[in-house]
Amino acid sequence: MAEMTPEQQKAMAIAAARLRLSRTQQTQQPSAIDPVAKPPPQTGEELRARVYADLAAKREAAQRPPAVDRYGLPADDALSVARTGVGGLIEGIPIIGPPIRYGTEKAAAATVAAFSDETYDQVMDRMNEATRAEKAANPIVDKGAQIAGAVAGTVPMVMAAPAAFGAGGGSLLVRSGISAGTGAAIGGADAAVRHDGDPTAIKDGATWGGLFGLVGPAAGKAIGAGARSLVDALRARTAAKVAGMDPQAFGYFRRAVTDDGLDAVTLPQRLDQMGSRAIPADLGPNLQKQAGALAATPGPAQTTIRTTLADRAAGANARIGQVIDETTGPNVVPSEVRAGIEANQGTFSPLYREVFRGARPYDMTPIAEAMEVDISRLRGPAQARLRQVRDMLNVANSNVLSSDPGVMFQTRQAIDGLLKTEIDPKAIATLVEARQMLDDGLTRAVPRIKELDAGFSELARQDEALTRGQQVLDSGRTAPRPSELAAEVEQGAQPQGMQIGPSAVPLRLSQGARAEIDRIVGTNSNDIAAMNKLIKGEGDWNRARLSTLFGPEKADRLFRVLENERIWADTTNTVTRNSETAARLAAQNELGGGAGGNFGVKEAFKAGGFLGAARSAAVDKVDDIVRALVSSETGNATRESLARALIGEQREKLVEGLIRAQGMGTTPALVDPVVKALLLNAGTARTR
Structure with a gap:
């Protein structure tokens, strides 16, 4: 006998199912599956003839209105495959799958029986026979659908309670033991449902479920690593192409x-x-x-x-x-600025001579007597300095006290010179007090002198501020603290004496700091790190000082650029x-x-x-x-x-x-649950 093709084998299986169904319905009306009852074939040749006849009948049926299935719906091979797949998908769900499928079929049988001449049992028998025939005709679809249903039904459980399936913490041995217990429980329960509580089936289901559950964590790790490598390779190649780079x-x-x-x-x-x-x-x-x-x-x-x-x-x-330049202003040379200040001070000399022209004599006896009293009680540098000042008040080359206001003015100027070099605190305090007495006397003797003093003093303060500004980035004792510099800027902006308008002291402070920054840059142009360190300093003081002089935004920008360059x-x-x-x-x-x-x-x-x-x-x-x-x-x-x-x-x-490339090196989320689901259901499938 010649070998039959798969299509012929499938047709023979359908024909055999129909013949068995016809025997159970010999006393009933012709079934919806095979309206015309036929006697069963007696020999292989008859069976082969019957199969070929059925195939020819199907070709003819394509030209006629479709037949109906066991539910009274149109029936053909595509629907048979679909019914097999859906049924297998439901039936494959562990534990609850069979009750769901059989419950659905029982409800359908009851509905059909209610609207036909058949009894419930007759409809149920017919449906069961048809289901078996469709499974036999579509074994691959049935098996695949049951596997898919088993995985789909198990994956949510694994994701909802990963620790119960060996995906929690602990060593591989501990997780494998937990997974084995879970697998045994699921396998035993599934076997009990599918075999009506048969103890042997339950034991086999628990055994196989436990064995496959035992290897679940290890297999999930190994398969996950492989999946991760494959996904990473694909993702890396795509990412490299997007980046325009060689993959390696x-x-x-x-x-x-x-x-x-x-x-x-x-x-x-x-x-x-x-x-x-x-x-x-x-x-x-x-x-x-x-x-x-x-x-x-x-x-x-x-x-x-x-x-x-x-x-x-x-x-x-x-x-x-x-x-x-953009943050601290154009560079200045301190000596040039100072020369300009001194030149401006020089313009006051003729003005001072003018105010002293025609000035009346002034009795300086009270001032001289006060100095002599202090000289008699003071000792050391303070006494020496004050005696030096007292002698300046006399007429030149004599011990006679002068009454010329010009002598008081020159003595006051001399005191200013002494104060620039004096370091003894007591001597400084004594000189300041003596200068104040002379200044008060000059105010009374020459009233207009205070207007000139205000202008000259402003230039002197600017000169001092220029020097002070060059010290703001120092780290020694001469450097002002941030709070001290802020106070100096605030106080320096206020006009002094009879001065009108704000002072230029803050400007000179910032020019001095700008000049110092230029000096640091010029002497460290080949060492960005040293330049950065000198300007920024060790702590936050330099940032605070420069913020006071130039503003926080400019200081932050300067420091950011210096850090970037470093x-x-x-x-x-x-x-x-x-x-x-x-x-x-x-x-x-x-x-x-x-x-x-x-x-x-x-x-x-x-x-x-x-x-x-x-x-x-x-x-x-x-x-x-x-x-x-x-x-x-x-x-x-x-x-x-x-x-x-x-x-x-x-x-x-x-x-x-x-x-x-984000996510590379991580196992795809569903790999582990799917692997565990496949393994668990491989065990339960042994008892189905």
Whole structure:
């Protein structure tokens, strides 16, 4: 007998089912499945003829109105497959699947019986026979649907209570034990439902469920790792394409970004904060180490890295000078400002002579007597200074007290000179008191002198403020505290004596500070780090002082630019200095003079650059990548692609690529629950 095709085998199964159904209905009306009752075939040849006849009948039936199924609905092979699939999906749900399916069929049988001449049992028998026939005709669909139903019914349980299925905390052994217990419980309960409480079936179900549950956590971990690798590979390739990078280079770049604590959000934020000249290589030790490795490897990547860093470093002083001018004003030379102040003071000399012309004699006896009393009781530098002042009040080359107001004026000027050099506190207090007496006498003797004193004094205060401003960035005792400088600025702005309008003292303070900043920049133009330290200082005092003189916004901008330039200079020094050392070590190894065959970048990189063990630990994590970058096996295209990423070319594409790569290294959410569901139901399926 010739071998039958799958279609013929399926047709024979349907025909056999129909024949069995016809035997049970010999005393009834023709069934909806086979309206015309036929005697059962007696031989194989008759059966084969019957099968071919049925196939021909189906072709003819395509031209006639459709028949109806056991529910009175149109029936054909597509609906048979669909019914098998839906039924298997429901029946496959562990424990509750069979009651749901059989309950639905019982309700349908009751409905059909109520509107037909058949009894409930007859309808139920007919439906059961038809179900068995459809399962036999569609075994693959039935099996697949039951598996899908089992997984779909178990996954929600695994996700709702992961700890119960071995997905919680603890060791693999503990989780496997928990999963085995859960699997045994589900397997036993499912077998009890499907086999009407048969003890043997329950035991087998619990045994198989426990065994498959035992291996669930380990299998989930292994399969999850595989799924993660596959998903990561696909995601990495897509992300690299979006970033416009070589896939291997993008993998290196993403690894360094992650190890430096950055992601698709923080990387562009940090670059924006550091200014338009910032590059990714500035943002962390891992990125810097990759740049250093490329800078040490001959080829296009080396040129790209070194050229970018050299061009940026060449413009550092110009950028710093520009921001200093924009935040603190144009530079001034203190000696030139002071010369201008002195020249203005010189214009007062003829004015003073004018007010003394025609001045009346003034009796200075009370002032002289008060000084003599103080001289008799004072000792030391204070006594010597006051005796010196008292002698100045006499007529020249005599012991006769003068009555000329001009003598009082010249004596007051001399006291001002003594105060500039005097360091003894008592002597200073004595000189100030003597000057005040002379000033009061001059006010009475020459009333107009106070107007001139106000203008001359304002210029003298400006000269002192210019000197004081050059001390605001000092770290010694002469430097004012932030609160003291704020008080000096506030007080200096107030007019003194008969002066009209605000004082220029705050302006001179800021000019002095501006001049000091220029001095620091000029003497440290080749050392950005030293310049940064001198201007910014160790604490917050310099920021507060400059905020007082120039405003908080300008001070913050100046400090931010200085910090950025320091980071950029550090990147250049770290990459180029350590890459030179690395290149020498590589050459030594190639010529046989090195300590070993491995590329010694780690030791070279740790020798300089950032300080601290934290950087050292971060550097250790990417040694393999650095060795790969400098090896001949890594192509120039990969190195060049990474170099362009490290200098920030096509920054927007880089960020988009990092966004696409988010989630790499994590197992897809449904992998573990699906694996556990498949394993648990593989056990329960053994007893079905």
